[in-house]
Amino acid sequence: MVRCVLARPGATEFDRQGRIKGCLDVPLSDEGRAQVMEMIRALGSVELDVIYSAPCQSALETAELLRVLGQPKIVVVDGLKNVDHGLWHGKLIDEVRRQSPTVFRAGQEHPERLQPPGGESLGQARQRLNKALEKIFHKRNRLESVALVISEPLATEARAVLRHLPGVTDLWKCECDAGSYESFEVDVEGAPKESLLRIAR
Secondary structure, three states: OOEEEEEEOOHHHHHOOOOOOOOOEEEEEEHHHHHHHHHHHHHHHOOOEEEEOOOHHHHHHHHHHHHEEEOOOEOOOHHOOOOOOOOOEEEEEHHEEEEEEEEHHHHOOOHHHHHOOOOOOOHHHHHHHHHHHHOOOOOOOOOOEEEOOOOOOOHHHHHHHOOOOOOOOHHHOOOOOOOOOOOOEEOOOOOOOOOOOOEOO
């Protein structure tokens, strides 16, 4: 069993403004740093072996703050990079709703199919996420406790893979979710090589 803490980076100014940040390098805001400190207090005596972080600035800053939980090493994993929203980066979500109501509705009803110009779909992002998670939780990795620092909406997709739960159902609702975490166990013993992870219920 591997104890996994799935942490969403603390908030940024883009989150406060309701902007699409995707995989942009946006620093934590004061509110975001406070959220991570609250996360650390809630995790209490948890000691992490390693923190796997997405490469964006808010994720890396969150990972650095989480190092107080046992002084784990930080490993940057490109496959955990958030969804590339292409030309939508920096746009207000409300702007998309007003100017492109059909696109906005598609993000609510079929988020896995929506692909912004110059970007990738949620389905494409989930494919690389799956590969990254398979490497992290490979049964030869003798880890006891890990953290994954992943931004939304990809964090919800990671949760779906690791816990056999539904993925993103409304792209816009989860886009600005930040500063929360959940903890659960992953059982990788005996999982066939070609399968996704077998999760402890």
